[in-house]
Amino acid sequence: MKKILLLAAVAAIALVSCKPTEKNYREAYDVAVGKREKVSESLAADGLISEDAPRAKVVDGDTLYFVNEILRVDDGVSPLKQLNVAVAVFKMNTNARAGALMLSEKGYDARAARALEDKWYIIAGSFDSMDDTRAFIARFRKENPSYPYIGLGGNPVIIRR
Known part of the structure; x- marks a missing residue:
């Protein structure tokens, strides 16, 4: 019985501590935006040109x-x-x-x-x-x-x- 209570307490603490926060979302968003900008800069630097466009x-x-x-x-x-x-x-x-x-x-x-x-x-x-x-x-x-x-x-x- 003690093992079950101990396991339930550990699981409850683990669930509460893993909750995402606005700070975590903001960090993930900033990382994604940074990667996208890096990719667009590298494409522009490579000189890709549309064949159809003037x-x-x-x-x-x-x-x-x-x-x-x-x-x-x-x-x-x-x-x-x-x-x-x-x-x-x-x-x-x-x-x-x-x-x-x-x-x-x-x-x-x-x-x-x-x-x-x-x-x-x-x-x-x-x-x-x-x-x-x-x-x-x-x-x-x-x-x-x-x-x-x-x-x-x-x-x-x-x-x-």
Whole structure:
């Protein structure tokens, strides 16, 4: 009988002393956050880059976004030049053509261009020099401050051919 009482007393003390506290939860949370930050820093340091996302590059103080794509235009107008400013991307050509038509009505040399992966870009301008491209982007942003840049993360993208 004494053994049972002694065992019950030890078990009761053990159960009460193992109770988690707010301090223990806080320490575990801080350790988990520290590990997560360490992992995200190491990933950033390794230079992982999404293949789909445009790559940012600073050119004379301006942050520009670049994508390398093979584009095809079937509108019978002059061919695209080396640097093309895309202001939206769609999966359906109808949307891209409608957007290009709206920009054309505003006076831009806009057209819809198809990429190999069934993506349709609205090309608002096509240029041979980076200076002309940068000037066009600055003018487009000034004239269209609330343009949504659908599918492009809020910025026009330069597509190199």
